[in-house]
Amino acid sequence: MDVEILSRLQFAGTIMFHYLFPPLSIGLGLQLFLCELAYFRTRKPEWEIAARFWTRVFAVNFAMGVSTGIVMEFEFGTNWAAYSRFVGDVFGSALAAEGIFAFFLESGFLAILVFGWDRVKPPLHLFSTLMVFLGSVFSAVWIVIANSWQQTPAGYHIVWHDVQGTPMPRAEITDFWAMVFNPSSVDRLSHTIIGALVLGAFFVASVCSYYVLKGKHLDVARRCLSIALPTALLFTITAAMTGHDAAQRLVETQPAKLAAMEAHFETSEDPTGLYLFGWPDAESKTVHFGLKLPRLLSFLVYNDFKTPVPGMDKIPIEDQPPIWLPFQTFHLMVGLGTLMIFVAALGCFHWYRRTLENSRWLLWVIIFMPIAAMTANHAGWVTAEVGRQPWIVYPSVQDGVEMMGLRTSDGLSESVTADQVLASIVLFGMIYSMLFAVWIFVLNHKIQHGPETLEQLAKIKASHANRGMQELFEKQGRALGGDLMEDDSDRN
Amino acid sequence: MDYDTLTWIWFFLLGVLLCGYTILDGFDLGVGILHLFIAKSDDERRLVMNSIGPLWDGNEVWLVTFGGALFAAFPVAYATVFSSFYTAFNLLLTCLIGRAVSLEFRSKVHSKSWRRVWDVGFFASSLCAAMLLGIAGGNILAGMELGPGYRYQGSLLGQLYWYPLLVGLLTASLFAMHGAIYLYLKTEDALQERVRQWITPLFFVFASLYLLVTVATWAHVPHSTENISKYPILWAVPVLNLLAVLNIPRAMHLRLPLYAFFSSSMVILALASLFSVAVCPNLMLSTIDPSLSVTLENARSSHRTLGIMLAVAAIGLPCVLSYTVTIYWIFRGKVKLDSHSY
Numbered sequence: 001m002d003v004e005i006l007s008r009l010q011f012a013g014t015i016m017f018h019y020l021f022p023p024l025s026i027g028l029g030l031q032l033f034l035c036e037l038a039y040f041r042t043r044k045p046e047w048e049i050a051a052r053f054w055t056r057v058f059a060v061n062f063a064m065g066v067s068t069g070i071v072m073e074f075e076f077g078t079n080w081a082a083y084s085r086f087v088g089d090v091f092g093s094a095l096a097a098e099g100i101f102a103f104f105l106e107s108g109f110l111a112i113l114v115f116g117w118d119r120v121k122p123p124l125h126l127f128s129t130l131m132v133f134l135g136s137v138f139s140a141v142w143i144v145i146a147n148s149w150q151q152t153p154a155g156y157h158i159v160w161h162d163v164q165g166t167p168m169p170r171a172e173i174t175d176f177w178a179m180v181f182n183p184s185s186v187d188r189l190s191h192t193i194i195g196a197l198v199l200g201a202f203f204v205a206s207v208c209s210y211y212v213l214k215g216k217h218l219d220v221a222r223r224c225l226s227i228a229l230p231t232a233l234l235f236t237i238t239a240a241m242t243g244h245d246a247a248q249r250l251v252e253t254q255p256a257k258l259a260a261m262e263a264h265f266e267t268s269e270d271p272t273g274l275y276l277f278g279w280p281d282a283e284s285k286t287v288h289f290g291l292k293l294p295r296l297l298s299f300l301v302y303n304d305f306k307t308p309v310p311g312m313d314k315i316p317i318e319d320q321p322p323i324w325l326p327f328q329t330f331h332l333m334v335g336l337g338t339l340m341i342f343v344a345a346l347g348c349f350h351w352y353r354r355t356l357e358n359s360r361w362l363l364w365v366i367i368f369m370p371i372a373a374m375t376a377n378h379a380g381w382v383t384a385e386v387g388r389q390p391w392i393v394y395p396s397v398q399d400g401v402e403m404m405g406l407r408t409s410d411g412l413s414e415s416v417t418a419d420q421v422l423a424s425i426v427l428f429g430m431i432y433s434m435l436f437a438v439w440i441f442v443l444n445h446k447i448q449h450g451p452e453t454l455e456q457l458a459k460i461k462a463s464h465a466n467r468g469m470q471e472l473f474e475k476q477g478r479a480l481g482g483d484l485m486e487d488d489s490d491r492n
Numbered sequence: 493m494d495y496d497t498l499t500w501i502w503f504f505l506l507g508v509l510l511c512g513y514t515i516l517d518g519f520d521l522g523v524g525i526l527h528l529f530i531a532k533s534d535d536e537r538r539l540v541m542n543s544i545g546p547l548w549d550g551n552e553v554w555l556v557t558f559g560g561a562l563f564a565a566f567p568v569a570y571a572t573v574f575s576s577f578y579t580a581f582n583l584l585l586t587c588l589i590g591r592a593v594s595l596e597f598r599s600k601v602h603s604k605s606w607r608r609v610w611d612v613g614f615f616a617s618s619l620c621a622a623m624l625l626g627i628a629g630g631n632i633l634a635g636m637e638l639g640p641g642y643r644y645q646g647s648l649l650g651q652l653y654w655y656p657l658l659v660g661l662l663t664a665s666l667f668a669m670h671g672a673i674y675l676y677l678k679t680e681d682a683l684q685e686r687v688r689q690w691i692t693p694l695f696f697v698f699a700s701l702y703l704l705v706t707v708a709t710w711a712h713v714p715h716s717t718e719n720i721s722k723y724p725i726l727w728a729v730p731v732l733n734l735l736a737v738l739n740i741p742r743a744m745h746l747r748l749p750l751y752a753f754f755s756s757s758m759v760i761l762a763l764a765s766l767f768s769v770a771v772c773p774n775l776m777l778s779t780i781d782p783s784l785s786v787t788l789e790n791a792r793s794s795h796r797t798l799g800i801m802l803a804v805a806a807i808g809l810p811c812v813l814s815y816t817v818t819i820y821w822i823f824r825g826k827v828k829l830d831s832h833s834y
Binding site for chain 2: 100103185445460
């Protein structure tokens with residue numbers, strides 16, 4: 001296999017693995033903050049127990065997110081050097097902003113969130129939780145902005161540089177805010193973050209449903225369900241709304257992607273229909289086993305039943321993305337999204353009627369919802385990224401001038417060989433499968449162990465209070481003794 | 493601000509980020525290298541790991557931000573350096589992942605063999621990460637086989653010859669010593685006594701490697717002293733470096749461990765500055781033809797990007813520093829185990 005295919009496989013593999021964790025961190029971050037806020041307002045110890053429990057789950061997940069995230073940053077340089085030289089001036093600043101504005105905030109306050117329960121006062125702890133949540137959101141903000149710029153570039157121009165006698169093009173910023181608020185940033189950002197919040201809400205709902213089914217930790221489980229289910233409903237509905245907005249924008253910015261997502265091969269005079277499912281075949285330009293609803297795509301895209309949507313035939317053949325994969329992943333995402341709205345609504349309904357704990361089948365369904373949410377997040381990502389091929393940076397039109405894009409095949413590192421990439425795929429494949437197994441194992445361990453009981457919490461607090469007294473006593477003793485140095489030398 | 497001034501400011505700021513990373517992650521890598529030998533019981537091992545528990549993650553962010561800032565300020569250098577060190581950096585990533593999960597997962601299961609595996613993993617990944625950072629530094633200092641169009645023409649094995657390996661050992665010994673002094677600050681009683689016994693031998697290992705690398709650099713990398721002979725004021729850097737090195741045993745002898753830790757931080761700062769002085773104005777020297785080198789001038793971003801980034805740094809860095817200080821303050825004092833410890 002050649003370097004391009006291998007590098008793309010490596011990037012897809014490492015980023016999909018990485019993408020298991022940040023959405024869960026963001027989503028769980030909000031749930032954690034809401035639990036702690038409830039504790040702060042009611043002072044009910046059950047809320048504190050819940051917050052402490054989710055903190056531990058959060059910490060394991062966060063460590064995985066950080067360590068697999070560094071890989072992504074390195075990969076731009078190691079595997080995609082030509083791309084990095086082309087976009088560094090634009091993309092690099094978003095990445096650096098992510099480091100300075102998000103990562104430091106997250107990692108700093110994470111220390112207080114995880115290790116500070118018995119060290120700082122509740123208001124500071126609550127504040128730290130909020131900062132960790134905001135930090136993970138800011139991180140998503142900058143990285144999605146950077147990604148959106150590649151999809152719908154704005155606020156830049158192309159400058160040719162002389163590199164040892166050969167002219168080489170480079171994208172350079174002309175307008176920072178136009179780069180940040182490029183045509184797809186806001187749509188994609190809101191959809192991505194809401195997707196993460198859905199995952200977090202369902203994750204909490206899933207673990208709590210499991211406890212309810214097992215009849216364990218009921219105090220905590222009931223309380224958390226009362227937060228998780230309504231937020232799940234709110235965010236699944238808003239996810240559908242933001243997804244709709246994003247898709248409408250596509251017809252202007254990336255019509256090829258829209259055509260691929262819908263397997264819309266031929267433009268015609270008639271209104272365009274929408275496939276509910278099917279098996280697109282790019283060679284014969286047909287969709288096998290498809291169920292097509294007439295006029296619906298026209299309506300979804302243009303809000304009327306008449307205007308035809310441009311199809312793949314409007315795109316030059318060398319600029320066409322693959323069709324099968326974006327079509328399937330897009331439909332999978334939409335299908336799962338619809339399913340999640342129903343489950344969340346049903347959950348809320350039974351919760352409101354106080355019949356949830358008797359609807360064992362529904363609890364079982366909720367248990368599997370995080371997998372649905374995770375799959376939908378990944379499917380959405382695959383749709384977005386495969387649908388923009390063969391471009392790594394889309395060409396765009398600015399002030400009537402067409403700007404140069406960059407093809408994925410031109411973005412590779414020239415000095416890297418297929419063997420090296422293959423070796424790194426094998427290396428990361430091994431590490432990641434081991435990590436995944438350990439992560440599942442530890443997560444399961446934590447969930448099986450569950451939150452502390454009221455007595456355990458009281459014991460932890462008492463032991464800490466004792467130690468606090470002891471330390472205070474020692475300090476005073478030292479102060480009375482007068483000489484700190486002497487005290488230290490006695491010890492040695 | 494004019495373009496050249498901005499370029500120099502960014503070269504300096506990258507230096508700050510790199511120093512921040514090596515000083516901060518330096519001690520937690522050092523703790524990782526030493527923990528297998530210093531801690532005897534499971535409780536001691538947990539104490540050692542928890543001494544860096546709340547901090548290592550934030551320390552590593554300095555590396556991530558350094559990478560992002562290099563990408564933004566000198567994209568050509570970022571692309572060239574990272575693709576040249578392809579395999580080495582993949583191994584470094586493996587080590588960084590290994591460290592993170594060893595710390596995170598070790599205490600999750602109460603089983604002797606489970607903990608043993610993560611202990612060894614933590615040690616091996618910390619040692620390799622320290623070595624690899626030094627090896628990369630050594631290669632950059634000595635220059636690499638950079639052909640036309642910034643294409644690296646060497647191989648992984650070409651990067652593993654005596655000189656970078658020596659620099660790698662120097663880095664590992666420096667971090668181990670730095671980590672030992674840090675552990676001395678954070679521990680008590682018998683454990684602290686054991687840590688103290690390690691500091692002196694580690695200092696001598698470091699000091700001999702330091703001399704060896706200095707001589708080797710003179711012999712193998714003649715261009716590294718060009719800037720110093722051109723601007724004699726720069727002699728201050730090696731002189732301060734030497735003073736800081738010598739101050740470590742002095743401070744330990746005076747029983748001022750915090751002062752010793754400050755000194756070893758200064759050693760790292762001085763070595764990083766020396767490195768910057770030696771490579772400047774190249775970011776990656778070509779051993780094939782000096783005109784093919786990646787320099788500050790041909791690697792930098794546009795004037796506007798450097799300006800925007802400076803604004804980002806001006807807003808961001810004070811925040812970063814303020815909460816870094818806050819967190820180190822909150823977790824000051826001797827390390828104790830509680831229900832949220834690793």
